[in-house]
Structure formats: structure tokens, C-alpha cells
Amino acid sequence: MAQPATFSELDAERAEFYRHLLRQMLLIRRFEERAGEAYAQGKIGGFCHLYIGQEAVAVGGIAALGDDDYILASYREHGHALARGMGAREVMAELYGRVTGCARGKGGSMHLFDVSRGFLGGHAIVGGHIPLAAGTAFAAKYRGTSQVTLCFFGEAAVNIGAFHETLNMAALWKLPAIFLCENNRYGMGTALERASAVWDIAHRACSYDMASETADGMDVLAMYDSTKRAVDRARNEGLPTLIEARTYRYMGHSMADPIHGHYRTKEELEEQKQRDPIESFRQRLFDEGLLDQETNDRMVADIEEEVEDAVKFSEDSADPDDEELFTDVYRD
Amino acid sequence: MAQPATFSELDAERAEFYRHLLRQMLLIRRFEERAGEAYAQGKIGGFCHLYIGQEAVAVGGIAALGDDDYILASYREHGHALARGMGAREVMAELYGRVTGCARGKGGSMHLFDVSRGFLGGHAIVGGHIPLAAGTAFAAKYRGTSQVTLCFFGEAAVNIGAFHETLNMAALWKLPAIFLCENNRYGMGTALERASAVWDIAHRACSYDMASETADGMDVLAMYDSTKRAVDRARNEGLPTLIEARTYRYMGHSMADPIHGHYRTKEELEEQKQRDPIESFRQRLFDEGLLDQETNDRMVADIEEEVEDAVKFSEDSADPDDEELFTDVYRD
Amino acid sequence: MSTVTYRDALNQALREEMERDPNVFLMGEEVGVYQGAYKVSRGLLERFGEQRVVDTPIAELGFAGVGVGAAMVGLRPIIEFMTWNFALLAIDEVVNSAAKMLYMSGGQMPIPIVFRGPGGAALQLGAQHSQAFESWYAHVPGLKVVAPATPYDAKGLLKSAIRDDNPVVFLEGEMLYNTKGEVPEEEYVVPLGVADVKREGTDVTVIVHSKTVAVGMKAAQQLEEEHDISAEVVDLRTIRPLDSQAIVQSVQKTNRCVIVEEGWPFCGVGAQVAFEIQRDAFDDLDAPVERVTGADVPMPYNKKLERATKPSPAAVVDAVKRVAYID
């Protein structure tokens, strides 16, 4: 849906929808903050890649999907899972490695799955899930369903072969897939400019004669609109799209990495935070009279409760039984 | 060197050079015909990918190089080896698997090497040698020499990840490399249009902000000029180039494959042969008075002798000793 | 029964399973219009159409991943690698995606996919085109690895592989495609994970798979005729899961064992089989387990050298004589 001239025109349903988007972003932000704390306390181990700063991309993008559509993401996917409606409990419990987690504690932070919601993972090899996304799109076309596949990956992934091989096939075979590149400007400690000969990621679509656009990844409505256009193109014309979302990562690459240092300055970080996707959107809703302080405060309080409940649920949950070590290796 | 208005302006040296180009193309054509015969007689085994029809690409391209420059090619590289000045004896003997071959009979038709001439192989994994070429270019830059690397590959190789990863690094790092794509319209039995979302291969350079051009692969002078421009760009500016040479393969993919059939018609083949790179260039030299019948006939006779000598040399040569099975696995 | 080639037996299996289940499709380089680089898929495009017989660009990593993705949502892809040498480019999707998805998803997502194509050496194809990787794939939990030797086994095992809900690495042999054998007219399958005694014997167990079955059979005949040694030839057929029981039973009977494989020796299939035999039949062994393998070198192009790298009946006979302590 195209964005109306002013918010005052908005019907109640739209207002509700916008508050929902805000709520999801707030939930993700708070969830990630708590996950970070739990990690610092040693309650969560392994790699933990937080999504703070990029909330608008997953929330706006996934809001444009239908319930039957497919989503694949990288290892930085907590936010995407929550935006898809997976419970904070199941997601947090997975980070805790509990049997109550969305992958029974066997997948972990980088491998969140909920097949019932078409959330097909969390994948930890950069670029490795991009061909998989073309595969789910191929399956939808094969079966003649109208399902669309939305694949999230970082800007550093465009330099790997899997991206190239997949986009060529997706364009050649006209697959209903959306390749959504979250350009947060860094792959670990490497700035885009030091890894890619072309700094305009959307431009990479030229090699595949594929539709593409660049969107403001700090604006949840812009992300929604861009993705919606791509969803319509995929569903109605069966054509793929490459979307570049310009966003920014607030935390270190993972909880084990420095927030700033060799590769970026504290100043740059502070400056970027001025574009905060949540504060800007919230302010907008205040200004347009779509949100009042009380509703906001209730929302924040609910989320606080929801996240604390998820933490408690996770801490109270059990580890998988020892037998689970050997289950799910093969399906018989 | 830019091509002058009419050939009549040409100095003797230039005329000599053109006859040299013709001779190389004739040598390759005859060499390949004889290799094909020997294969049919069971004297050459394995895969044998003939270059007939594409002679102008290797001859024109390699003529633009200096003696210290590097060349890497695919498994369809007999012509490139001969154009680089490797002896018909050493090349034919390698096809025969003789110890007198340019790789002691251990490499074979797909793995011709002559390090002394900077001919760094024959490689049989599609796209596999493209990163290697960036590596030799990297080495030249690392050492501060002015050596250029010329890498030949087919149009089907542009769809594989190695092509993408390499061109990005070559552009990003400003490597003195030339990526020369021989677009003969088919990868085995698959037409370009059925494998690539974009039919204009040179256009693929857009993803890397790399210089590119399309050249008539049936015109040896056009190939020379295009490659020369790229060589100058690499040597003087240290920048890479993607060249697409539009050419055509007369024979089957390999001697084991049909010349036409499911994937292309006899008519298309016959039509393409009208563009024959040798006949057209020879006619041109006749018309411009740069070649007379007698010189031509002598050239043809010399080549016939040279190729027959290579065949005889190969048939008379010995296989490697049994001990050679275990040598060259490691260098101590 | 009718006599068909290994190639046609595979073609029959593909055809029958595609007829049987609309979720089964074939994807790979040259599988359609070109009828298959080795003609295994001949006629399938005409029968099933472009949607189910899909020609791909040269992009092994990409199309292997497309197959895994399609399997994630319930299709049953058959991914043909023109040869297994090229699968090195796709091995990340085979190992990190296909083999681990069920486990990583906590059991939510089985990957019913078959990766197939010719493995090992043919004739003078050189170092990059002559490699046998069964031990690599068999190393990986989550994968099943099959390597049939006869038309009968090829058809029956491929049908089982296609119906299996796990990723199956199916290794054929370019040198086997033209070999002929009996195949029943009626429908049948050969279960995965079950070895087959190709020849009964009492004095020594010769363990083989894929192309080395013929080598083992020739050697067994020679041993019988020239040395009056009765060799039992056990064809693994499936490398993973390994039919350890069949192996140990045979060795407990013969007390001697020689393992033959085309691949390189170090950490090859025979190393694992030998380890299991000495572990499970230690007291039954009258001699150390011997192996005959491909030479430990990249494949040379020269015909004579290439032949010297390959396991031969003569080498197997010699190994048997060693384990039988004959001269």
C-alpha cells in the first residue's frame, strides 16, 4: 500500500498497524538488550549477533508478507524471528539452548527455525542461505502456489559466489524471491568500501537484469513500501527483486566483538544513532496524533514484561535430554 | 596499435605481422584437425576440446602481450598454447601423453603448461582458473613488475561464483588482469540464453565498475586491438578489463560430443562458418596485396609439415617411466 | 528379467520415481535438452517437461542450494552433478545445509534430496576429473552414501535413495554406465544400508564397492583357478550407513580380509572398514587386514601411468596371498 499524504487521513486500522510496527521494533530492541545482558552474564553462549539499530528492516519488510510466505535469514536473525510472530519465549529459550527453544536448543542463536510460520532459519555461512531461498521460491513456482520468499542477508554477502549464482538463476527462471540486503555498512570490521568494488548494492542487480531499489533501512514505512512493491512483483509477475536497505548496526559484530575501535569511530556510531528507527517513528506517531504517552508507556511496560517473562521462561526451562544428542541426525 | 585507414599504408613490418597472425591461425586450425584425427584413431584419449572456429581470439589476444606476461586458459587451450609460441611437438606430444609433452604427459590436453613462456595452464574446472589469474596479477603488482595477466574462459563460466568473486577483487584491488570471455554461444549443449539472465557478457562488468568491451571474435585484428587497449590499461593504469569476444565453436564441445543435434542446427553451424576468421582474414590480405598465392601456399605447406612432424614426434616419443607416477606429488 | 545397461537402469529408476511422485524433479547441467552429459536422463525432458527436468547454468553451489531449499519445503529434488569432481564447489550446501538442517532445526525440517552423478576416474581425464570422494561424504553425519556396482543395484538403490527422507549422496561410475546386467521387469527396490555378498567363499573376504566389484570378482576367479583359494566378495553397496554386521560375519567365517577401493588410501573407506574389523573381529583375524587402493597421487593423464594407479585383479590377488601367507 502506498503511503498517504498525511497521517491525519489515516483510518483507525492503519493507525493500529503503525502502532503494531512500533511495538514490534520496541520488542526486538528490548529483547536484544536483554539477550546481550544474559550473554554478558554467561547465561547465553556461543556467538550472539544483535540486531539493535536495524529493527525497521525486518519489521517493515516482514510486515509486507502473507502468512504462507517464506523467510530465510542470516545468523543475525533474532529480530526477524520476532517480527514473524515467533514468541519471545521460544526465541530466548533457543538462545539459552533449552529444549523449549524454537529448535529444541540444538540450533542456537544462529539457527532459529519455525516451519509453521515459514521461518526457515537462521543460517551461519555467509551467503549460504541465498541459494536456499531461490529453492523455496522455485518450489512455490513448481507447485503453482503464490508464495513469496523473502531472503535477508548483509551487504558483505554480495561479494560471495552464492549471491551471484543465485541472482542469475532467480532472474533467468523468474522466481518469486526477494533478496533483501541489509547494508549496515560493515561486515564485521570491514567497511563496504573496502570489500566491494561497487558501493551501491542495489546496482548489482544490473548483472542479472533484475528489478532493484534502495530503501531507507531506518524508516520502517519505507521498508514496508519497498518490500510490498517487491512482494507484488513476485506474487503477480513471478519476478525477483533486489532491495538494498541502508541501515546501521549499533552493537559489535557479535557480543564477542568491540562496538567500535579499529574499524569505526565512536563519533560515527553516535551520529548514526540520531537516525534511530524507533525514536524517529515513535516521534512521528506522536506528532501525527497516532500515539499518546499513555499508550506508549503501556506498550513499553507490556514489552518489558513480555521479555522478562521470556527470560524467566528460558531460565526455568530444561536442557534437552542426553538422548537428544543422537536424534534428528536422520529422519526415518 | 590502432588500425590504419587502409592496408596500403602499411609498412612491411606490419604486413609481416599480419601474415604472422594468419600463419598462427592456420597452424592452430591444422593442428586441431590432426588432433581430431588422432583422437578418432584412438591415439589420443580423454577429453579433447578443439578450438576450430575460435582461432582469431587466442591469436589476436595473445599477440597483444609481451614475453613476460602471464596467460591462463581453460581446457580448450591448444590454440592458446600454440599462439603463445609453444612448439607443436610439445603440445601434440602432451595430447599423446608422452614424456616429451609440455607437461611430461602427466597433464594432458586440458592441462598444458610452459612456465618459461608464462603459459600457466590449462585448467579443467569451469571458472576455477579465474581466481588464479587474479593471483598472478596480484603477484605482478606486489612485485612492482609491469606484467599483465590475460585470462581466457568461456561464456558459460560467467555464471559461476568464482567469476564474480574474482572480478570484484580485481576491480577493488586494481589488478593488472584481463578477463577475456570467449563467447562461442554455447556451454556444452546449453545456449547462452538458457544459462544467463543477461545476454551481453561485457555488461556484467557493471557490477564491478570495471572497464569492458565487446569484440568481434572472428576478426583477429579486432581481437588484437581490443586486447591491446586492455593491456595498456593494465600496464599503465594497473586496471582490469572484461572483454567479451563474440565467436563460435565449429566442432562438438569435445571430441566425444556431437557437432550439432539437440542444441544447435546444422544450418546455424554452416551459417556461422561463413564468418570464418581465417578465410576472411586471408581474403583481406589477398585483397590488400599483403599476401600472394605463392606465399600462402608455402605457408600452408610449411604448416602441414610442421604438424605432421609434431604427430610423428609424438608417435615416436616414449611414455613417462613408471617411476614418474610418484614424482611431482610433492616438491622437496 | 531383461538385460539393461547401468545407464538405462538409472534412467528407469528416475522415470519410475518421477511417475510415482510429482514432488520428484531432476535438476543439473545438461540433464534436459542435451539428454544428460552421460545420457542418464535421456528422454526425461520429453516425458516430464521443463518444469521437472531443469537445465541449470554452471553454478554447482547455487543449484545444489536451490535443491536443498526446494527440499526444505517438501519437494524431492534429484540434483545431478555432471561429475562429482565439480561437487567440490557445492560441498558447502551438501555438508552445511543438507546434512545439518534436520538437526539444526530441532527435527522440524528433513531434507529429502538425492545428489547424484559419476564419481571416480574414467579414462585419461586427468587430475581434476578423476577423483573418488566417497570417504569424504561418508565422514559426514546426516548424509547417506551409496555406490552401486550393477544395473540391478543401481536401479533399486536409486529408487530407495529418492524415497529416503534424508540427503543421499549417490555415486555412479562413468565406466559403469555401459555395463550390462539383469533387471526385473517388475517394480523393486534395494534397501539402503545393506551389503551384498556377490560371491560366496570360505578362505578370505574381499570387500569392494562400485567399480572395484568387478576387480574383486576377477581376482576371486583367478584365486580359485590358480591358487585354489575360495574368496568371498562382499559389495558394500552403501558406504554410509555401513553394513558392519555383514562385514564382520564374513570375516568371522574367513578370518582374512582384503579391502579394495578406487579412491586414495589415506583415510579412505577401507581405513574405516579395517578399523571396524580389527575392533569387532580381532580374535578371528589370522592376518592383518590388507587394502588395495588407488595410487596416492593426483591422477596422471598418460594411459600407462593412469592404469598403474587403479586397483587391479593382480594387486588384489597379491594382497590375498599376503593375508593367506602364501609365499
Place this chain on the structure above:
Amino acid sequence: MSTVTYRDALNQALREEMERDPNVFLMGEEVGVYQGAYKVSRGLLERFGEQRVVDTPIAELGFAGVGVGAAMVGLRPIIEFMTWNFALLAIDEVVNSAAKMLYMSGGQMPIPIVFRGPGGAALQLGAQHSQAFESWYAHVPGLKVVAPATPYDAKGLLKSAIRDDNPVVFLEGEMLYNTKGEVPEEEYVVPLGVADVKREGTDVTVIVHSKTVAVGMKAAQQLEEEHDISAEVVDLRTIRPLDSQAIVQSVQKTNRCVIVEEGWPFCGVGAQVAFEIQRDAFDDLDAPVERVTGADVPMPYNKKLERATKPSPAAVVDAVKRVAYID
């Protein structure tokens, strides 16, 4: 002697060899500006500059190939894989280009290159980030495979690997980087292909490498204290070429052997070692060779399950008791 970490020992080796030979350079993801994902290359960019410490895009296949190409014309690249899991994407260049070039070129073109990075599991990194591939690389003729366990060996072996004219796969361990040990002030190298007896013993040989050296040593101590069993701990250090002689000598002395490795069991390093032992020391063995390996499953994320997959001193002690026929 001074006490340094495994990480710093590797850093010293890189630094010294880069000082020694201008043809040596380091290339990989985050090796420069970021100082290395695991800080092994800390300070090298500052010392040697961007030309010799090269940050790459995420393109394992591509930059591994760039390294091989540079080695083809005489440079001596050190290619860092952030972890060996990602090297699956580059394995075609390692196996088909690096390992075969010398042979395919008839001896014209050696490939003096080192591929290095951490292998195996760390802590809770999940299925795709916790794999040990030494048996895969050791399978391939043309490659050398090294897996040091101590700072002393890490430094000495890396220096030898960099000076070697062949492609060397150098497997480090994320869990080892912080471990400390004695390293001489003065220059030294440790030759490739030579195992090291980390602990002398008479009753049983425990064969280990990389992270399992610590496991074997703990088990040996426990065996001594609790069971009065004297275990000899042999650290392979180099997997290929394997120091078969050292292994057999030890087993001929102890007559019993347990092999420990972090990787998956099927066709693992221990399978090859066990095969060689039963072949070369058959009559010396008083019990079958036993193995303790990583569990035969994709790595689970859960901490408890992950711990259960890893070889433990307790498991080694049990295996030794089995080969010693104790209760």
C-alpha cells in the same frame, strides 16, 4: 625460554617469516585493520603494511584462488580462513588447484602456500561452525596437513609450513589460542612429518593431535594415579605425511593403543592410523585398537549436549581400560 600463548606463538612465526622473506604475505578476512578475527595477526598490518597484510571481501573461493595464483609465480602466500568451516567454499582451489598443480604441470610449478585458521569446535557455535576436517585434507595427495597442540609446536611448525614448497593445510584451534607454553627466545623450527612423544609410557599408547593432546595427557595422569597404568602419549603434530614409524614403534613397546580425535569417527584420522597399526604391528597387538572421537552427529548448540560430543579424559580412560582388559 619465555611463556607465550599459542596465539602469540603463531603471531611470532608469521612475523619472523615475513621479516625473513619478502615473498611471504598474509591474506584473509579481517587479518589487517581488525587485527584478525582471533587476533593471531595482531600488529602485522602496522608492521608490514597493506600490501603484505591483505584484508579480503568475504569470498573464500576467490581469495584462496588468488593465493594459489600468487604461489604459481613464486610468492609464498599465507591464506587465513577465519575458520576452516568456511574453507568448504574454497576447497576446490585447495584440492583441484593447489594440490595438483605441481603434478599436472609435470613438475614445473610448485605451490608454496599455507592455508591456516582455527578448526574444530569452540564453545556453542553450532552445527555449521564446529567441524574438524583434518581427515578430508589428509586424504588428498599433494597436500600436507599440520595440527599443532602447543605454542612451541605451533610456532615451529608454522615456520616450517611457510618455508615448505608445497601446499600446507595448517589447522589451529580457537580453544587453543589462549593456552600458554614455553617458547625459546632463539629461532627454531619444528620439521613437518615428525610426531612427538608428549609423555613416555610402557603400558598403552594414546595417539592424539591438536586439542586432544590435552585430553590424552589428562587421561594419562588419571590412568597413572587411579589405575597404575603407564600411558605413552604420542602427538601426531603432522597428519600428512604421517609419522607411521613413531606410531608403530610406540605400539610395539606398549602392545595396546587408543586413538583420540575431535572429528567425526567415520573415515577419520584414527581410522587410518588404526589400519596402519594393525597392518604393521599385528603380532604386537594384545588388544584391538580403540578410538575415542567426536560424536557422530552435527554439533548441537546446547552446552551440555555439546560437551557430550567431545572426547573426554574419562572416555579415554575407559577405552584404555578396555584395551587393557580391566574389568
